[in-house]
Amino acid sequence: MGRSDHRLGSQLPVTPPTLADVAERAGVSRQTVSNAVNNPDLLRPDTLERVRQTIAELGYSPNRAARNLRTRTSSLIGLRFTPVQEGTANATMDRFVHSLVEASEEAGYHVLLFPADDDDPISGYDNLISSTAVDAFVVTDTYLGNPQATWLSRQRAPFVAFGRPWDDDVARHVWVDVDGAAGTRLATQHLIDRGHTRIAWIGWRKDSPIGEDRRAGWLSTMHANGLPTTGLASRVEDVVHSGAEAAAVLLDESRPTAFVCASDTLAMGVLHTLWIRQLAPGRDVAVVGFDDSQVAQVYPVGLTSVRQPLEDVAVEIVRTLRALLSHQQVETRGVLLEPTLTIRQSS
Amino acid sequence: MGRSDHRLGSQLPVTPPTLADVAERAGVSRQTVSNAVNNPDLLRPDTLERVRQTIAELGYSPNRAARNLRTRTSSLIGLRFTPVQEGTANATMDRFVHSLVEASEEAGYHVLLFPADDDDPISGYDNLISSTAVDAFVVTDTYLGNPQATWLSRQRAPFVAFGRPWDDDVARHVWVDVDGAAGTRLATQHLIDRGHTRIAWIGWRKDSPIGEDRRAGWLSTMHANGLPTTGLASRVEDVVHSGAEAAAVLLDESRPTAFVCASDTLAMGVLHTLWIRQLAPGRDVAVVGFDDSQVAQVYPVGLTSVRQPLEDVAVEIVRTLRALLSHQQVETRGVLLEPTLTIRQSS
DNA sequence: TTGAAAGCGCTAACAA
DNA sequence: TTGTTAGCGCTTTCAA
Numbered sequence: 001m002g003r004s005d006h007r008l009g010s011q012l013p014v015t016p017p018t019l020a021d022v023a024e025r026a027g028v029s030r031q032t033v034s035n036a037v038n039n040p041d042l043l044r045p046d047t048l049e050r051v052r053q054t055i056a057e058l059g060y061s062p063n064r065a066a067r068n069l070r071t072r073t074s075s076l077i078g079l080r081f082t083p084v085q086e087g088t089a090n091a092t093m094d095r096f097v098h099s100l101v102e103a104s105e106e107a108g109y110h111v112l113l114f115p116a117d118d119d120d121p122i123s124g125y126d127n128l129i130s131s132t133a134v135d136a137f138v139v140t141d142t143y144l145g146n147p148q149a150t151w152l153s154r155q156r157a158p159f160v161a162f163g164r165p166w167d168d169d170v171a172r173h174v175w176v177d178v179d180g181a182a183g184t185r186l187a188t189q190h191l192i193d194r195g196h197t198r199i200a201w202i203g204w205r206k207d208s209p210i211g212e213d214r215r216a217g218w219l220s221t222m223h224a225n226g227l228p229t230t231g232l233a234s235r236v237e238d239v240v241h242s243g244a245e246a247a248a249v250l251l252d253e254s255r256p257t258a259f260v261c262a263s264d265t266l267a268m269g270v271l272h273t274l275w276i277r278q279l280a281p282g283r284d285v286a287v288v289g290f291d292d293s294q295v296a297q298v299y300p301v302g303l304t305s306v307r308q309p310l311e312d313v314a315v316e317i318v319r320t321l322r323a324l325l326s327h328q329q330v331e332t333r334g335v336l337l338e339p340t341l342t343i344r345q346s347s
Numbered sequence: 348m349g350r351s352d353h354r355l356g357s358q359l360p361v362t363p364p365t366l367a368d369v370a371e372r373a374g375v376s377r378q379t380v381s382n383a384v385n386n387p388d389l390l391r392p393d394t395l396e397r398v399r400q401t402i403a404e405l406g407y408s409p410n411r412a413a414r415n416l417r418t419r420t421s422s423l424i425g426l427r428f429t430p431v432q433e434g435t436a437n438a439t440m441d442r443f444v445h446s447l448v449e450a451s452e453e454a455g456y457h458v459l460l461f462p463a464d465d466d467d468p469i470s471g472y473d474n475l476i477s478s479t480a481v482d483a484f485v486v487t488d489t490y491l492g493n494p495q496a497t498w499l500s501r502q503r504a505p506f507v508a509f510g511r512p513w514d515d516d517v518a519r520h521v522w523v524d525v526d527g528a529a530g531t532r533l534a535t536q537h538l539i540d541r542g543h544t545r546i547a548w549i550g551w552r553k554d555s556p557i558g559e560d561r562r563a564g565w566l567s568t569m570h571a572n573g574l575p576t577t578g579l580a581s582r583v584e585d586v587v588h589s590g591a592e593a594a595a596v597l598l599d600e601s602r603p604t605a606f607v608c609a610s611d612t613l614a615m616g617v618l619h620t621l622w623i624r625q626l627a628p629g630r631d632v633a634v635v636g637f638d639d640s641q642v643a644q645v646y647p648v649g650l651t652s653v654r655q656p657l658e659d660v661a662v663e664i665v666r667t668l669r670a671l672l673s674h675q676q677v678e679t680r681g682v683l684l685e686p687t688l689t690i691r692q693s694s
Numbered sequence: 695t696t697g698a699a700a701g702c703g704c705t706a707a708c709a710a
Numbered sequence: 711t712t713g714t715t716a717g718c719g720c721t722t723t724c725a726a
Contacts, residue, residue: 105462298611378697
């Protein structure tokens with residue numbers, strides 16, 4: 001036997017079997033075992049079979065650290081995990097992470113989470129990249145003016161952004177995003193098809209490019225259908241009571257019969273106002289949210305909402321990442337995916 | 348200079364600086380640099396200072412793979428990331444992961460996510476442990492009869508469970524959990540203090556030990572206050588419409604003035620029934636949920652809910668993990684933490 | 695307090 | 711098709 005005792009059927013040995021153990025037991029060289037694992041095509045079928053059987057007998061699994069050291073890779077994708085925003089319905093991040101973990105697994109990667117330090121958006125990234133702890137990053141919070149993206153680009157650290165470099169003309173990195181305007185277009189057209197003509201918009205403040213994008217979808221669809229928009233739009237903070245207040249004002253001043261909102265959080269505010277005014281969502285006034293959060297799903301009447309294809313986003317990101325890491329030429333700088341509309345009783 | 352060119356102010360070099368580069372530049376041996384990083388006390392102050400400065404100049408950060416190989420550790424904690432249950436309000440997992448990432452960071456660990464394969468609860472664990480890709484696991488879904496816990500125990504893989512080994516008398520592993528009964532006790536007492544005497548329970552099916560635990564808190568508090576419970580309890584699936592139906596039946600048959608629910612999902616069902624019957628939550632009928640989900644937070648009237656101290660759970664788990672990994676004797680087999688009650692308008 | 699030697703387990707490069 | 715050699719960058723052990 002090798003230097004460590006690998007009795008079959010025993011507990012996990014003190015130290016797991018190594019390549020050398022397998023090689024000795026199978027009567028081949030270490031390199032051959034390595035090839036059996038990584039380049040099976042190079043082996044003669046019977047040798048391969050013998051080595052594979054020995055691997056199975058010993059329960060051998062290549063040591064990650066050794067492989068990482070040798071290949072200068074880690075098979076790890078770093079993701080900065082920002083805290084959930086309590087008091088909002090926003091949970092895009094969480095659904096996305098799930099999708100990313102799945103998509104990464106299929107490509108042979110695992111996802112490494114590290115915390116956000118609000119004071120220093122670079123911290124965390126810095127350490128992981130310089131210690132070669134991860135092969136690449138997925139950057140999600142690009143709306144903050146992209147300090148990470150800029151920094152990572154300069155460090156030549158491989159990464160893909162979930163989100164467009166909105167205002168950053170010099171950004172040259174690869175990104176995947178969801179077409180928010182297309183989402184609100186879907187929502188608005190859906191309401192028009194339902195017979196609504198006075199459709200209000202409640203969105204975020206002007207400094208949010210994502211918010212402006214979503215707003216544009218509503219605006220263009222209204223105009224394309226020859227419908228008025230004057231006095232029908234509102235910009236507020238992304239909190240429930242702001243949505244409620246905006247809805248109250250709009251109802252009083254402009255008598256909309258439907259609302260398209262930049263988030264489920266704002267839509268909940270609208271629903272609150274309707275509830276207070278004894279207006280039935282879906283019957284008296286239609287409401288559409290954005291993100292298809294759990295809140296939209298479990299709210300009693302069910303909130304119609306734009307759903308981001310986060311599974312597809314994750315798959316696309318991993319695909320791009322692989323290309324990046326294998327130094328293939330990445331054909332497109334950015335990929336824009338179409339959201340869908342989940343229709344429920346509120347519309 | 349070393350074998351790689353580390354011009355100051357240059358881009359990230361092709362290969363990052365190594366210990367040897369720092370040693371050469373600082374005029375000391377590699378071991379001394381290693382000590383400067385890991386055992387600074389061993390160095391003479393002026394040597395330490397010189398080495399540290401060189402480290403800073405070069406932007407040196409120890410290579411993870413090399414360190415991992417040498418020390419047979421990875422500083423990684425594995426967590427099986429189960430998909431969000433759409434259509435429910437359950438988001439405990441997500442809040443917990445955030446807390447775990449934070450707590451792990453402080454202890455020098457990162458969190459490695461791997462996906463759940465429903466067919467085989469062991470898959471994923473197996474590979475990671477035998478390739479020494481992670482130092483330990485955090486196991487969350489212990490209610491499934493603990494196949495992972497049993498398996499991991501047998502493999503002598505270090506892990507801490509979030510959740511008690513309810514029905515498993517032979518389980519010998521370490522765990523951290525939240526006292527669900529204490530939570531529903533808080534909720535029930537809160538309602539009693541508000542003057543309610545007919546307080547109903549809507550919980551899960553009997554085969555859920557977590558559900559039975561939460562139910563016990565309601566039951567004992569009712570009894571302790573000499574209040575009736577007959578005809579006031581219901582066991583259903585954890586979906587909104589089941590909660591709604593149960594509430595309707597209970598209201599018709601037993602006229603409760605308040606509901607304690609095993610989940611926010613069920614509480615949403617109750618709110619739905621109240622809405623249909625034009626009963627005002629909090630004024631006509633009180634409702635308390637469990638988990639303090641985003642749904643509870645953004646629902647227009649605000650849902651009173653039991654909140655699990657997930658931050659504390661994470662800290663406790665990491666603490667235990669560290670003890671486990673440093674082969675200290677872990678003093679207690681299990682730790683039970685107290686939840687709190689977040690009071691909103693629904694009660 | 696500092697340095698030298700050895701080796702963790704693997705794979706790239708090359709030789710047979 | 712298989713084997714040999716070397717070395718990835720670090721820390722443990724031991725010597726100075």
